[in-house]
Amino acid sequence: MLKHILKDLRFHRRFLLTFGVFYPIYLGFFGSRLSTPTVAAIIGAFLYALVPIMVFSREDKFKAVGFSLSLPTTRREMLCSRYVLSWIMMVVLYLAGSLLMIAMPGGKLGPAKVFGLQTVLLTLAMMTLIYAALMPLFIRFGMVGLMVFLVAMQVLGVVFMLLRMAIGKSIINAIRALPRLIGSAAAALGPAGAAAVVIVLLVAVNMISFVISAHLFARKEF
């Protein structure tokens, strides 16, 4: 697996350096202007989850996956290394962006807010959900999968707006009840217990995503 990770880092070094510098600076500056970390966490998670997909899409674009699969490896091993490398990339970018958010002159968020347990778990949860949905779509449809995901998000927003118009505020109240429900469950478990449950759930979501991707990757032809 390490060989694959080093290969991908070598292959995409310049691309990674560009995004590795730009995204954290952008998120650091953007987040530092906010007084609560929630919005920055959600937008940051979305951008960071896109980076690994963009990296792997380059290999698709250059039709180089066939060569990678001709190396002494298996598809499962290659995919596994992609998941691991993705998480390394996302966590490194997240840490860099968060540190810049704190360090940016005139920033309104201190370390306690940026690295508060709730913010960290929210960011990890968002990254997991976006990445776990994106990766199988990307494996199956390539860059078109990414587009499908982005369009689906837009459509979801429109559907939500239409529902709100049709049903009224009850849908908003229903959605707002969800965090309260999670909050009361978390309070019952205590911070450590709640964090443990969330992390277990996130690992499970990642594993489900991996199993689906592995199934799709095994059937793909190059």
Added chain:
Amino acid sequence: MTAALEVRNLRKRYKGFTLDGISFTVPSGTIMGLVGANGAGKTTIIKLILNLVRRDGGAVEVFGRDLLASEKEIKARIGFVHETPAFVEDALLKDLAAAVAPFYPKWDGSLFRSLAAEFGLPLNKKFKTLSHGTKMKFSLALALAHGADLLVLDEPTSGLDPVFRRELLERLSGILQDEGKAVLFSTHITTDLEKTADYITLIHDGALVFSLPKHDVHDSWAVIKGGAELLSPPLRPLFRAVRETPYGVEALTSAAEKIKAGLPAGAVLDRASVEDIMLFFEEGTSHA
């Protein structure tokens, strides 16, 4: 002689194309030329050998081991060159080689550097800046630098200048001085086969025409030229393909010795080259 590669009843169906029960064996210490027109199925066979596409049936064994059961170990012994070498385009050649090297237990860095010097590869340049010929040379250098026991080359000579093409073919013959090694290369440049191949496998429209030692091809396949009497019953069943020209009839047979005795007066029998056979299958009006 042990088999370096054994392909048995390989099948693959695409919309509008079927690879139909292909079987052949590449013995160790030999070069097998896989020949056929564009679209005949050569690249599909090679992709199936490397598990880049899923087979619908059949089996592939490399050095006696099933490909799917021992994929990683088998690929460590295979050097592969694709007909259109594709790597991450904006990576430097030296980075591409450094990324590939750790995958192969027998990677020889000094051999790679000497091949790069010999092929004139600009290691500090990006892959996308290279010509097709240089990309092919780079791909060859990677395939040769890890001491592969089986080289699988898909149209390796396409896009190469005649001088390097000759050098490559000589190098392939040189590799076989080590009898444990073997080469499978696909091509539609049949003169390459005449020079180097020990065995020839001809594919036509997804089906196997023959897989034979080169001298057997030369002994048994012939082109017969003559008048319309060639199409009479005693001879006609022995023809694999027939072509009618303004000057008479030309027919291809795989039973040259059998036909020789009963040839009508005025008819001429010439040994068929691989190119003749290929052309007949592409252009012949009927196949027996």
